[in-house]
Amino acid sequence: MSALRVAVIGSGPSGSYCAQLLTEESESPVEVDVFERLPAPFGLVRYGVAPDHPRVKSITASFAEVFEETPGVRFLGNVQVGSDITLDELRANYDVVVFASGAQVDRNLGIPGEELRGVHGVREFVSWYQGHPDSASDAFALNGNRAVIIGVGNVALDAARMLAHTPEALRATDVPEHIVDTFAASTYREIVVIGRRGPAFAKFTNKEFIELLEVDSCDVIIDPADLELDAQQQAHADADPAARRLLATFAKAAERGVLGRDTAIRFLFDRTPVEFIANGPALTLRLAKTSDPNVTETLETELVLRSVGYRGAAIDGLPFDAASGTIAHLDSRVADGGSVLHGVYVAGWIKRGPTGVVGTNRRCASETVTSILEDLTAQGWTSTATAAADVDELLRSRGVRVVDWAAWRALEQAEYAAGEAVGREPVKLHDRAEMLRAAGVAAG
Ligand SMILES: Cc1cc2nc3c(=O)[nH]c(=O)nc-3n(C[C@H](O)[C@H](O)[C@H](O)COP(=O)(O)OP(=O)(O)OC[C@H]3O[C@@H](n4cnc5c(N)ncnc54)[C@H](O)[C@@H]3O)c2cc1C
Structure with missing residues (x-):
């Protein structure tokens, strides 16, 4: 047969x-x-x-x-x-x-100003720091004061952690050297993570949040007032052990307070993004309280990452x-x-x-x-x-x-060699043409 x-x-x-x-x-x-x-x-x-x-x-x-x-x-x-x-x-x-x-494809928020310079889907950011061949090596410059991440899933925390890591921590990974250099030169000192609902509904896992608390180059700021739950959040926490575990860790973070570290990751809950407004080289993000849309506020930022899912x-x-x-x-x-x-x-x-x-x-x-x-x-x-x-x-x-399997193995060997050349474990090749050369299938 x-x-x-x-x-x-x-x-x-x-x-x-x-x-x-x-x-x-x-x-x-x-x-x-x-x-x-x-x-x-x-x-x-x-x-x-x-x-x-x-x-x-x-x-x-x-x-x-x-x-x-x-x-x-x-x-x-x-x-x-x-x-x-x-x-x-x-x-x-x-x-x-x-x-x-x-x-x-990154999902959109569907609010005005999303097309403005400085607003990105988190997948663009992730692809860049992962050295994805579709992402230009200079797609992000990281020279601003405040970065904003919209969304409270695990990927939002991945992005926050990456912005907070020291270059030494990043050099222990496979992130390409030129991307580590960009992170090393980052001027972002505050990263605001925005959740539409209250903390009981945060989607990231307790494990990911604990990991963030363990990054010793950053403060994690939780407002103790946010942990006073309304009836809806309380009912959710009563029914969901995972939410209770996370709330307990939030309480520990709030208690730890601000330690004066290099970078601060601040969580803002119960906020709905309303619009982005161009503001010179920066952006103004207008937010409303989800539980009371009449209460609004603005945040100045140079980098916004939407982390609200993919399709x-x-x-x-x-x-x-x-x-x-x-x-x-x-x-x-x-x-x-x-x-x-x-x-x-x-x-x-x-x-x-x-x-x-x-x-x-x-x-x-x-x-x-x-x-x-x-x-x-x-x-x-x-x-x-x-x-x-x-x-x-x-x-x-x-x-x-x-690129067949043998060609991929050749490419992988080139990544080992690229790492060795800078005293690191294997690092990803970023550029598609370079990858194809390393795989031995480049034209000519
Ligand atoms: C940022 C991020 C972090 C994550 N972190 C974790 C984690 O820590 N732990 C965990 O368990 N899960 C994690 N996940 C989830 C996990 O990665 C997914 O569950 C899993 O990768 C989905 O598998 P998939 O094969 O369906 O899709 P993918 O992994 O996306 O694979 C699809 C493949 O198809 C290829 N492709 C697409 N179109 C074409 C085409 N036209 N022709 C040829 N090839 C094509 C793509 O290049 C890609 O390689 C993460 C996801 C994201 C986005």
């Missing part, structure tokens, strides 16, 4: 888990090609998970095993599905196509649910209304929206793989796919410089 051929789009957790589970759980032979638009694998584990969270990032070692050691699984990096190869071509060349392409981008030819920013599906089968698009599936953030931790994508990928295997069994496991060599030839004919 010839192997069934599967194309997975995206090499983040959900794509990697799909490749792993498909090869593990299928009783008949399957070949899986994982397409990735970047020259490097692992999606947001490489380009999202905070650089000072090496334990979370270490999951890449088990994803690497999937690409390196599983017969039939290939990594095709630097291939953008949609432009380098189309959905129709994938459907013609593979038996099964799985979109595991993540949620790439997936629409993909040509696939039904898209604009409200949730996901591809519409029925049990992971891509579906327009009740009508299923034969052979096309979804997994991960593009399927269920940007929620959960890395491990949540394993369960999600497992559901996808179950649907795929059920359908293949119903169809009697007959392959109509073309050979791997045909896809390789198609990409070659278009001048696509594919």
Whole structure:
């Protein structure tokens, strides 16, 4: 029996888990090609998970095993599905196509002035400090007095911690050297983190907040008055042990008070951003109390990071649910209304929206793989796919410089060497052309 051929789009957790589970759980032979638009694998584990969270990032070692050691699984990096190869071509060349392409777009606040210079989605900031090849090395300059982060999720705290770390702490990570230099020259001494609701509803975990308290280069300022809960917050805290734990840690932070450290991270709760107003090189952010919109105040700032969630981008030819920013599906089968698009599936953030931790994508990928295997069994496991060599030839004919697994390993070695040259552990290469050169696939 010839192997069934599967194309997975995206090499983040959900794509990697799909490749792993498909090869593990299928009783008949399957070949899986994982397409990735970047020259490097692992999606947001490489380009999202905070650089000072090496334990979370270490999951890449088990994803690497999937690409390196599983017969039939290939990594095709630097291939953008949609432009380098189309959905129709994938459907013609593979038996099964799985979109595991993540949620790439920052959500907006929908208030006036959001387009002004100095207002950014937090993903832009994260991509910059992570050395994402789509982000210019000088995208952020960090010369202002007060940075504002809107949103109280874990990613908001990641961004606050990065702004507060010393250069020494950043040099212990894989952040590119020129980005560490920009952080080292940062003039931001106050970072204000704004939550729309009261502290009982903060979304970040107690663990992340404790970690912030442990950064010894910054004060964490919580106003004790904010911890006097109204009835709604009290009811929420009574019902939710996680909220109670977080409130207890807020109380400890409020008690610790201001220690006079280099940087202060100040939390403002119960505030709704109303508008941004240009103010010379700076911005004025107008806020209203959420619980009493008649009470307003302004904050002067030079940098605003909106951290209010992400959404997936629409993909040509696939039904898209604009409200949730996901591809519409029925049990992971891509579906327009009740009508299923034969052979096309979804997994991960593009399927269920940007929620959960890395491990949540394993369960999600497992559901996808179950649907795929059920359908293949119903169809009697007959392959109509073309050979791997045909896809390789198609990409070659278009001048696509594919980064295969060996080329990625070469790129990774260059990152080790770049780190060694400056007395550090591996540091990311930032520039796409440099990455392709290091991978040995640059033109000419
Ligand atoms: C800033 C940030 C920090 C986070 N920190 C943590 C943490 O500390 N711990 C934790 O457990 N979770 C964390 N998460 C969540 C975790 O990263 C996600 O759950 C997970 O990455 C989602 O997996 P995914 O595979 O669906 O998407 P992604 O990881 O986004 O992977 C999608 C991949 O698809 C590729 N792609 C997209 N479009 C195309 C295309 N057209 N052609 C080819 N390839 C394409 C992308 O380049 C990307 O590599 C964090 C998320 C963010 C945003």
